[in-house]
Amino acid sequence: MKAKPLEKVLTLAFEAEEQARLQLKNAQYEWQKQQDQLNALQEYRLDYMKQMESQQGSTITASQYHQFHQFVKQIDDAITNQLKAVKETAMMKQHRQSHWQTCQQKHQAVGILLANQARKAQQKANVYEQKMTDEFAMQQFYRKSH
Numbered sequence: 001m002k003a004k005p006l007e008k009v010l011t012l013a014f015e016a017e018e019q020a021r022l023q024l025k026n027a028q029y030e031w032q033k034q035q036d037q038l039n040a041l042q043e044y045r046l047d048y049m050k051q052m053e054s055q056q057g058s059t060i061t062a063s064q065y066h067q068f069h070q071f072v073k074q075i076d077d078a079i080t081n082q083l084k085a086v087k088e089t090a091m092m093k094q095h096r097q098s099h100w101q102t103c104q105q106k107h108q109a110v111g112i113l114l115a116n117q118a119r120k121a122q123q124k125a126n127v128y129e130q131k132m133t134d135e136f137a138m139q140q141f142y143r144k145s146h
Helices: 005-053 062-145
Strands: none
Touching: 005 062
8 A cells, every 4th residue: 555545544534533532522521511410400409408408397388398399309300301311421422432442543553554654665765775785885896806
């Protein structure tokens, strides 16, 4: 394989790796956003429960008690849905991580192949140069001896 096509493959592999890196970064951001929302919901539920606990000695009507339980159920449902969102974004983040690593490995492999190709070409040039130097020295020797 010639260097030019391989250099194009290296460029394409680099671009694919960069694209995968950006997708991973976005997935990490989205996961963090979902995780923060989950934490906020859990904190809100805890604060609400503490607020109700502080009113424990007070008289609460059946309607207020029912509203309290309904509201806690809504918060719990929101937390359940948020847990699903966190799980989905975590899976997407893992998928993007794997994809980025695969792209990174391909980019490195092409780079190694190109470096090996350059090394072999340099060795070949060195052998040719040595051969030309030896031939020149032989001609000089032959001219001097005749």
